Amino acid sequence: MKVEFGDLPDDAKALLTERLRIDFTMCSFKAPRWFSAWARDDAGSVMGIFAIEFPFWFEGKVNILVLDPRCLSRRVLRAPVPSPPDSAPPAAWPSPCR
Secondary structure, X not given: OEEEEOOOOHHHHHHHXXXXXXXXXXXXXXXXXXXXXXXXXXXXXXXXXXXXXXXEOOEEXXXXXXXXXXXXXXXXXXXXXXXXXXXXXXXXXXXXXX
């Protein structure tokens, strides 16, 4: 398994859309609104997704999709979550989906 961090790629968004039956293809999944990690198998297929949405600077909503339990490595589970900025953003951030 290869674990990656950053903006969620399109194939991972498509997997979330397929499995959760919610259209995530229009969402940006970009920092600082989102913190994402995903794991790929040797063939390059996404086997797991770990994404945190920050609707407010002090609150995070965790989303996990696991197709292969081997993708839940200690590296993913212990990934540092970014600290809130020094100055708090507005109370309601804009929607990540347009």
